[in-house]
Amino acid sequence: DAKTTQPTSMDCAEGRAANLPCNHSTISGNEYVYWYRQIHSQGPQYIIHGLKNNETNEMASLIITEDRKSSTLILPHATLRDTAVYYCIVRRPGQGAQKLVFGQGTRLTINP
Amino acid sequence: DTAVSQTPKYLVTQMGNDKSIKCEQNLGHDTMYWYKQDSKKFLKIMFSYNNKELIINETVPNRFSPKSPDKAHLNLHINSLELGDSAVYFCASLKAEGNEQFFGPGTRLTVL
Numbered sequence: 001d002a003k004t005t006q007p008t009s010m011d012c013a014e015g016r017a018a019n020l021p022c023n024h025s026t027i028s029g030n031e032y033v034y035w036y037r038q039i040h041s042q043g044p045q046y047i048i049h050g051l052k053n054n055e056t057n058e059m060a061s062l063i064i065t066e067d068r069k070s071s072t073l074i075l076p077h078a079t080l081r082d083t084a085v086y087y088c089i090v091r092r093p094g095q096g097a098q099k100l101v102f103g104q105g106t107r108l109t110i111n112p
Numbered sequence: 113d114t115a116v117s118q119t120p121k122y123l124v125t126q127m128g129n130d131k132s133i134k135c136e137q138n139l140g141h142d143t144m145y146w147y148k149q150d151s152k153k154f155l156k157i158m159f160s161y162n163n164k165e166l167i168i169n170e171t172v173p174n175r176f177s178p179k180s181p182d183k184a185h186l187n188l189h190i191n192s193l194e195l196g197d198s199a200v201y202f203c204a205s206l207k208a209e210g211n212e213q214f215f216g217p218g219t220r221l222t223v224l
Binding site: 038041042043044045046049087098099100101102104 | 143214
């Protein structure tokens with residue numbers, strides 16, 4: 001699986017959009033970008049994933065650059081409950097029984 | 113309804129003891145996992161079972177023995193507990209053709 005690089009921490013004001021970047025310059029053509037988050041003391045939670053097109057669901061939007069070497073997770077209207085560690089993971093679906101390899105993630109703090 | 117449940121939530125025990133953590137999922141998924149999150153907050157895969165068969169074993173000491181009595185359960189038994197086993201253990205499950213892993217709430221194990 002391709003390695004990912006994320007900032008260690010970020011802050012965002014409540015109600016504003018939180019934009020979390022992820023670099024994955026060694027991504028292969030068939031590897032997807034996944035985002036999970038872990039709210040304090042809870043299990044990780046799936047957010048969104050994509051291959052090359054931008055994706056949106058009820059939680060977030062995922063913007064993947066045309067060369068696929070980086071992506072941005074967007075929480076459009078951040079709330080205090082979005083404070084968590086956000087993990088960007090790159091992998092091929094169906095590969096290796098789909099184990100997730102977690103990096104250090106980005107600790108996002110939403111401030112009132 | 114709880115999708116992935118773990119018991120107990122907290123476990124405090126002495127070095128050298130043997131203990132078990134139980135996991136159950138009611139999602140009808142085929143694949144289940146155990147992850148370990150240490151004090152530095154790194155999440156690492158330990159085991160994966162698919163339809164009661166072991167498919168991933170990430171160089172975990174053989175003091176750790178997962179057992180899957182049926183597709184909905186994956187228990188983790190740990191023999192001769194050591195201080196370094198103190199961590200939060202997360203169970204997760206996955207649909208066979210799906211991309212999203214569902215995580216349990218975690219079991220915080222403290223070895224004294």
